[in-house]
Amino acid sequence: MLSGLLFVVFAIGAVATPSPQTLDSSLTLLIDNDLQGASSPVSNSGVLLLEARSLENAGKTCEAVGEQLWSLKLGTKSIQANLNYLKYVDPDLGLSQFWVASGNQSARAIDIYGRIVHAEPEAKLPVLCSQSAPFSNVTAQDTGERWQVTVNSNNEFLTGYRDRLSFRFLGVRYAPQPKRFTYSEPYVGNGGEVSALEYDSQCVQAGNIGSEDCLFLNIWTTHIPAKPTTKKLKPVMFWIHGGSFINGAASDPTFDGGNLASRGDVVVVTVNYRLNTLGFLALNDGVTNGNFGLADQVNALEWVRKNIKDFGGDPDRITIFGQSAGAGSVQALIASPKSIGKFAGAIPVSNLASKDPSTGYTTYYTIEEEVEALGNTILKETGCANATSQVDCLRSISPHTLAGGLSTFARSPVVDGTYLTSDKLQLEGPTLPVRIMMGTIRDDGGPFISYPTTTNQTEYLTSQGYDLPPPDLFPIPNIENKTLALFNMATRLVTDSIFRCGNQATVFSGLRNNRFHPVYFYEFNRTYQLPDWPKLDACEPPKTTSRPHGDPNGEYLKCHSGELYYIFGNLARQGLPMRDEFDLLFEQFILDSFSSFARSFDPNPDVEFLKARGFQSTLGEIERSGRWQPSTSEGAMTRRILQWPGVQGPFTEAEQCEYIGLAWDQ
Template sequence: MMLKVGVLVAVAVFLETVSGTSLGVVYTEGGMVQGENIRLGFRRHMDIFKGIPFADIPGRFEKPKRHPGWDGVLKATEYRKRCLQVNLIMTDTRGSEDCLYLNIWVPHGRSVSTGLPVMVWIYGGGFLAGGSMGANFLDNYLYSGQEIADRGNVIVVTLGYRVGTLGFLSTGDSSLPGNYGLWDQHTAIAWVHRNIRSFGGDPDNITIFGESAGGASVSFQTLTPHNRGLIKRAISQSGVALCPWGVIKNPRRIAEEVALKVNCPTDDKMAACLKMTDPVLLTMAGTLSLSSSPDNPLVNNLVLSAVIDGDFLPDEPTNLFHNAADIDYIAGVNDMDGHIFTGLDIPSINAPLVDTPIEDMKRLLASYTKDKGKAGLDNAYSTYTSSWESNPSKETVKRTIVDIGTDYIFLVPTQAALYLHAANATTARTYSYLFSQPNRMGGIGRPYPSWMGADHADDLQYVFGKPFTTPLAYWPRHRDVSRYMIAYWTNFAKTGDPNKGDLSVPATWPKFTNTGHQFLEINSKMDKRERKRGGKKQVPCISSVHLMR
């Protein structure tokens, strides 16, 4: 009997394997493409396409153009180079100008998928660095869409876009209008809208999502009039268009500084000279200065980003939220998003045995509030120290500095964007979150202090399912967090409501409205708290005043 069962199982597995579902060769507007088909489990397969061109090799400081197409079948099985950019320590460059490619993950069950929701990822990196595949360790790419696609039953797309000087340098006029990286993103989104049906996707149900500069990019893509009708939903993680680093206030000054570095004139011949300059020299001329202090915080060095060009961004972002009136929107931050920045500005906050002078905090506040003058500084200082004791502890001072950075760089702008989205919404829904899973490097004998919360970019590993991809590197609680985030994110992509979809969630996420500015706190204790409270999680009401602490 057992032998018969074994034979039947073997036959079933064999038949399932040889008849595995696959799209095979897919026809796109540029030509035919074929990816790789992998088996994920019983009657579960996935087609993965890497390196599909969505535009031609871009002209220097020009908008992207349609790809001319190709003959035969394009083998889309390898990631293409990221766009030309500085390396992590900013001593050299990597990448190529030939970089406008995207990657697609398509899950299948018993039959080939059709009409699936589509999630398009836009990476972060301060508009200076990053790639569609993300960081890589032993071929484990951070932005692999496999876990999200498989667990959430959605199509995942990741795209490349120009960064640094080549993506965002602008003279502030028509000679070098800027926003080339944002145009790349838009072109990729439009390509997905035109072609994704051939991959089993629903072109009328596209969700864009991104983190940091990618989160701000998502915000910009919802605000530009050029995406009308292309995007149904959007998720901004730790970045919105209103962030102080989101829009360059004086692009001409930055362009002249770059021109001088590459021996170009700063008169009316500047643009022509820059267009003929070696792209590596141009890229190196746009490096970020990593030397910072309370008087010159790192965030002020992020000088290559979007500009009000009268085209992609016809006005200040605050005046463009009517363009997102029908786009469902999630936006949120990590509870210590500002730590990575303030830790460079004031290194002593990460030294538990070293005092951080209160004067350093005042200097940082003065830098953030310089447009408000002394009255602004005094008001901010009194706000952040109102709950202090007469002799605050080392930890209190250090945590307050992180709060200040988090609020200024990420949280308050995100709250403002949520208010504006909710106020302008017609059919759209608005949701707010706070991610607070503690950083895994915090504690005694580790690089970060024991009070460390969720640092900038800590959410990425959970959204992309790394606790499942590399289980030995994580605890069960981390898999819980990843499961929760993938459920909320993909439910939202399917229905516009993170609570409703194919995956169960640990707590109800309330809408953010003009009268109820509610949010969801995401961490590994959500499920336990839910059980303790009989399944009725109390979600606190929060306002931007409270979030200023």
């Protein structure tokens, strides 16, 4: 019964890197993860579990992976949450016992309830090993031999490593470097040994960053099966990074998947894809049809479907999720006939949902429109406009010139007839085979306009590309700081125009036309802004003597990208302070909700799962604020306000959305 629930570590001075095959055991990591990292009071709760064997072989296998039989000196209470979890995932374990370190020359085992018992040394019992791999963080990751493990996948032997929370396989190739402006092909190994200890190159982007050989993905998992079986596989969360389709990388430490995999009980994958002109240029030559970056995402998705079982992931339970341009990618994949049906869930996070195809997020150019809007300028500035073969001419140009040396660049998916066959996601037709959770941040649009240098409303809005709206719909707040008041009004206008209204309208139409299953919609009203973007004081909570890092309960703009640390649970890993007593609790709740959707397509975690894991803060929030209710085809449009504590409420800004031209209630 335990073949899929076993833990292992890697050999000190071993001749060969351990693998499930050489150890004759599946590998799994369990830890009571409260997202506090090395400073957590339960940081020593990790264990490694091996499949059943005699006591003598148990000790040898623990030693072979650089560990010892788990010691009672740590106290049974330290691992009781792990035992409770094992009982939760397999109720038949009630009488199971596990080898632990012997004492007083007596063979000892521990049962699922934490009781120490004596056992015959020849008995075949699963094994608890110690787990001493260090925590990793942004600046420190120990990839030494002691922590390494090899997985045979995609006809190659991939050597990754473990830290305290998960097994990590970084820089895994899913496609060979494609010829520029052609579609990537699936990669299959040649039977050799390949290092997966470090991230590989980013894709080319402005600033002379990256390489054209960049089609790699990264995997975080807590379970490596010896013999993959559907029963033991975990859901997969497939992350697509944002960055306006012009920058970003799967190796961004913001998206480190260790905490999400560990606490969320999922397998996490992050992927690179080609960006800017190299990823999205289309030409009127009948061959260069664009969408190369989107095709890379489909190729990576196919790699995952084919190989993720080797890393403990279930190819039939993949949830694609991404933020900003990553959310635009998620929506494009839902719309694409090349990918639909290859994933079961989707979470577009803060998708730009305006009617403007120049953003490329929701409404798509035709090839001809993109050439007119962008392609002709690129061809002219590179001297390729009159070339016999425009695409061959562009292939002779430095990739860094194309990515950052011109006045413009392509960054829009296009209607190419293959990857996208219509100018937007069709909201009429048969019900899509995908479950959806989606939403925005309250003030998502703030970073997309400049802070005013005037209090003249007309002058300021015109400079930002907006007309003066009706004052009754978008009033200027009556606060002392008049430029901030004007910025707040404009932020509401921009947020409605490019985030809130379009996303609400998508949900409304998709549900009313029975195109969508019930949709779980949200709006973040607590954020933790990235330190390097957008660097707007208005997006930071007010600092006080008692809250030197800011008071999240004070009034401030909740800006784009402010949800990312919470979704991945990486505040402590990034070395960031908890600003109040609720930041950690909120972070736990958000990670638990997003990973719950991946497990069950419902962001309300199973209560018995929360009890087994000891996730009391999330359990308390559900009991206090109620279950997250979905919007349905015949019911009300409803959203979860993600704050602490959370509340449920209706869609908003109906009149404002009607003025903008993105009404959601018609």
